[in-house]
Amino acid sequence: MLRTYRIQVDDRSYVVSVEPVRKDRFRVKLHDKVFEIESVTAEENPYWIVKFGETTVRARTRIMSNDRVDVYLAGLPFTTSLLPVGPKGYAPPAQKGISGEIHALMPGRITSILVKEGDEVQAGGPLLILEAMKMQNEITSPVSGHVKSIRVKEGNIVKKDSILILVE
């Protein structure tokens, strides 16, 4: 039985078909590439040996919710969202523009805010300084525009992904 998914990683989209070959063996098609997969554990977060051509990568998967699977391989985590695809095909992913919502890439402390509301900023221009793991990280604006609102104060501790500044 063939199963097909549309898998999204950040803003990149992949179509993947899974075909069980025999016990603990699978064949997976990603666009025009064919990967061979072997399962070697049955623990809670299973471990997979994934082969493509000469390359072998060992991966661990963790089901986080109905449509989210986290994958760990080669020392990197990948957050994937999956949608099963029926025989009628799938909807193309919504185009996401670059947002002027600046989020904290990591938890840390705001040591300094370099702009005020209403300021004009260029894409790449510095907005604030976020301290995490002893490093001062200059957070820059991904877009050009005006600072619409500043959601943090100097000295604030922020969580990962929390909104810091809006630029429009």
Add this chain to the structure above:
Amino acid sequence: MKLLIANRGEIALRIIRTCRKLGIQTVLAYSDPDRESLPMYYADEKYPLEGASPLETYLNIPKLIRAAKQTGCDAVHPGYGFLAEDAAFVAACEENHLVFIGPSSKALEKLENKLIARATMRAANVPLIPGSEHPVRSEEEAIDIASKIGFPVILKAVYGGGGRGMRIARTLEEVRRFFRVTRLESLSAFGREEVYVEKRLTDPRHVEIQAIADKRGQVISLGERECSIQGRHQKLLQEAPSVAVGDDLRQRLNEAAKRGLAASEYTNAGTVEFLLDSSGKFYFLEVNKRLQVEHLVTELTTGIDLVEEQLKIAPGSGLDISQNEVHTTGWAINCRINAEDPRRGFVPSPGTVVRYQPPAGPSIRVDSALFSGYSVPEQYDSMVAKLASWGRNRAEAIQRMKVALEEIEISGVPTTIPLHHILMSDNRFIQGDFHTNYLNEMLPSMNSYVARLEEFAVVAAAIGKTANPTRFPNQQTMSQGARWRAYARTTLMTHQR
């Protein structure tokens, strides 16, 4: 000796291991986030510092001195980072009759900060990089000096070290922009905001001499380390010896290092760092007045336990090895594994390590305090493991490292492992043809490697989902009946022909 360990993580564990070998009692001072950490299992006693930030804990001199006094310690090992090179801490240890495992406060005065160290080295006839001789007080002054010595320049924290508190500026605008950031970073990391400006050499190599000096005036060199593979001013891969250092250069580096340390009246383990240009000329960079992160490659090539030597000579005994007895064998490589995301400019990425499995095998060494379920705290340095290999020659050390990198599993947080994978298969790295800027040149090939890894990740995600279509083991929300159905579905899926 009863030793207070004023540090955390893998280096605390590293020190405890040698103490256990020597039968030295250890007391581990720990912060709240480190209450559940591996060195806690092996220290003989623990002392809570109460608090999470470095300033409340591992940088808090009165608390650490109190910890040592109350637990009856007579010596303090600072590890590296935190208070390892802090003159006030050394002085406080001396006043309280605690043996500080490191240089005396007298030696620290002669190397107190980067500018004083430069003056000491100039007097000892050790070659220097052009730069300012005084702290820079304003953006304008920084711009003025930078224009005089020529771009690019480096803004450096006068009191900095360990690669922190440094920014490269290539234009006047960058000098202006980074002046403030560097001062802030310096203030937060070292408690002082003074910054100075130094010329940045074009694509030099970084080589350094590991030395040990006893209190009787004997200084010996344990050979050089090559640390040119750097990112964000941090040494990410180190090796011993260096492909760029022949016998003649080695001798001149050893002599310059010993001369500089003697002039500083230096004692205990120390490293003299140099930049080496393509013509073979070398320049003094700084003295690292402590054990270093990369000390393990020297241990692998010399067979000497540096922490053991530190502990033996700190109370005043002479070194029991002479220069003639130091023999280096083979080649060692160390990969620094940080919880940093190579896909996002190496931002530090704290989080929980879902699973950790260290590699092993002949001549593989892992210094780490990781375990499955460990939560990498956001308050401290991002380094989570050091993975080292030794071989009879460089090629063998690389082969062993390659296998070990495939074997190590750190699941849950992004790490610098992909970078090391790339290096071990990179032709220029294998040939030894690289410099301190080489990592930046390699970033495109690393990005394409990570993009390829993403394909493997989506393939694994599809399989993970297919094998367990409705099972959410990490959320434990399923009813008994749902689990039954999920099991049946999985069995049907995976056993079908």
